Amino acid sequence: MATLSEFGGGILIMIGLFTRTASAFLAFTMFVAxxxxxxxxxxxxxxxxxxKMISVFIALIFLGAGRFSIDExxxxxxxxxxxxxxx
Numbered sequence: 001m002a003t004l005s006e007f008g009g010g011i012l013i014m015i016g017l018f019t020r021t022a023s024a025f026l027a028f029t030m031f032v033a034x035x036x037x038x039x040x041x042x043x044x045x046x047x048x049x050x051x052k053m054i055s056v057f058i059a060l061i062f063l064g065a066g067r068f069s070i071d072e073x074x075x076x077x078x079x080x081x082x083x084x085x086x087x
Contacts, residue, residue, distance in 0.1 A: 005029045013060065016069025020061050027057035 006029060009022035033050040065071045 002029050002032070013065075016065040016071055019065035019069065019071055023057040023060035027054050027061065030054045030057065 005025045009026045009029075012018050012022040013026075030050040030053045034047060034054065037047040037050065
């Protein structure tokens with residue numbers, strides 16, 4: 001499941017499609033990786049990478065993909081079709 005989350009989620013984030021959902025799955029995956037490294041009392045430099053990635057994915061959850069993403073194109077088309085219906 002982690003492989004699927006990292007591979008598929010990485011591709012989705014790269015193209016900007018379902019960015020918030022993919023980021024949530026990846027943040028959870030990195031959380032589990034952090035717990036695993038902490039549970040085996042691994043060195044801190046092995047723990048810090050998943051912790052940094054959690055913060056990146058949480059930021060993407062709140063900020064979204066941005067202006068030049070497929071998510072933005074889809075939402076602008078939905079908004080334009082809604083505005084046409086209301087007029």
